[in-house]
Amino acid sequence: MASATDTAELPVVAAAATLPTDDPHPETDGHRWGMVIDADKCTGCQACVVACQSENNLALNEENRVIERRAKTWIRIERYWEGEWPNAKARFLPVLCQHCGNAPCETVCPVWATYHNPDGLNVQVYNRCIGTRFCANACPYSVRYFNFWEPEWPSPMDRQLNPDVTVRTKGIVEKCTFCIHRINRTKRQADRDGRPVADGEVEPACVQACPTTALVFGDLNDSDSKVSELSHSKRAYSLLDSLGTAPAITYLKKVDPSHVGEEEAGH
């Protein structure tokens, strides 16, 4: 169980003792955006990847860029084998920025180009980034990508750029934003209407595109939200939990009793 997501329900006495994985950034805005990824539901169809590419103005990952390992995919599907042949099962793990409460990337940036915003998001200020790539090194999930080139799109794909998202120049690091432009748009709209943001009103592109609803997005501070409820599931775990990064993303996976103890280091 990911303790970061527990804090909302901890009794007062327990909350006073700070757990190492507690979110060290008390949010001022009332939101703490988080995601639940159901690995049991994920079919590895890559719809989220495509949706993210086009939503966030990511340049095309041509073949040789993938071979060079310089392709950028803010969300990616990792495929792992579970069990031994012939009873092997393919397991798909969508990995994106975990928006850690204790983000290893934030402390190492010399210029505050990445920091924790009041919504609990780990944000990247492109304009400040000088490209030390220290954050990309420090990230244990390897979800920070460096821009080796000026992004280019062959015509007519350059016409489909999302006007809400900055096109990033070469020489800086970028990563998943939880579609912060969508979050902000929804928040502004809710402000204008004089109502709180409803659960499920904000959907990042990957969540919207997921055909099996394996991805769920919402406010972890809202104890009634679907994401809060799911993150307390018995199947819940955090990726690389032992590092104490307090991710905002909870993964769900049923542990097959026959495989318990087989791969301790898997998560």
Added chain:
Amino acid sequence: MQEPVTVDRETANRELLDFVFAWPKWFFATTGLLGAVITLGLIIFLLLMIFGLQLFGYAHPVYWGFPVVNFVFWIGVSHAGIMVSAILRLAQAEWRRPVTRAAEVLTIFSLMTAMTFPIIHSGRPWRTLYWEFPYDWMRGIWPNPRSPLVWDPAAIFTYLTSTVMFVYIALLPDLALARDRVKNPIGKAVYGVLSLGFRGTTRQWRIQAIAGILLSALILPIFVSVHSIVSWDFAVTIIPGWHNTVFAPYFVIGAVHSGVSAVVTVMIVMRYAFGLKNFITKDHIDSLARLLIIVATVWLFFFMLDFMFGLYGTEPAEVDTWQRRLMEPPWTAIAIIFIITGYIIPVGLWLFRRVRRNFFLMFVTTVLVNIGMWLERYMIVIPGLERKSNLTFQYGDYLPSAAEFGIIAAQLALVIAGFLVFSKLLPIMPAADIKEGQILRDEIKVGRARVPATMREA
């Protein structure tokens, strides 16, 4: 045990300043060649500004490579300066005298070279200086004090400033000597201004000596801090192989190992290039080699501690990194070469007095040490990044590109050229210091006894 330098003061003055006033042909040839290599480096830097870091071998998830390895390496070499001049000065090790300035000058130029690496390897070099330093008071935009990349410039600039002061104060009497002896009127004017009116009065000597001793003591904390901070570039992260508390002392002692070895290499080259046979003797190299045996052994101990702590934590990623470093090609080969060249061959040979007093062998072994130490830094920086966590889909290998090799060659040329030009324009041998050492050894006859002519104050 040590035979004193038996040169009278006039010869000492002449020989020590010889290279400053002479213009040998090889000087032009060498600086020309080094200049060509540096120009190549500048061209690569220009290309980097235009095309970006795609020219380097970085690829997901290894975002640091040769430049960072070299940064650590050159900072390490720079540690010779403090070790030799401050610590040995405070320890009153007499044999240090001819070595001090060369070590300090090596420090200055290797530090300045090391400082270029973070700028070269950042994605937007033109912004690095702009953002890294808190000059923009108005907008309240500050660097992030939690980042080791902010501690780095602070430590390195402190080191550079204090070393320059240290060198300059020790240089004053020699500059005055050069001023008095140079024939060329322009040279006379320049040395005259630089020597700050040093005439050798008792008061001037006293101030100069006190300043030197004070700086030696004040510089000591920097000795510990600079490479500790460089090590924290790695140790404060959670990358396996980097995340290690022993890194600070391990890096410091490794720095002394490679730095003092580099000083020995430089001294031997100077002895032949600048004709300093009377001043750089077998005794000096012998003493440095004996110092190096201890330093190298302590360094090996820390390396083993690093290894031991890596395994003792039984953290899978950390253990995997060590397995990869020692057991998997190509890292096995690198590990073997590094331990053989960094420790086994040099220290094994230095145990023999005959080797310690052989200039050629000492030259070879100290160069070997620095090859080994470079590989050690390579082994520290890269493998952890290649296998950062258990997300096996993010495994990737680092392959340096031609541009990175070019930059490295240019940086090596930059250090050598800086050293060479310094020794051409300013006295590289501390003439005043050497003569002081001779005076301290003078003896007079009182009746039948021979007693020291001078007494050291406290």
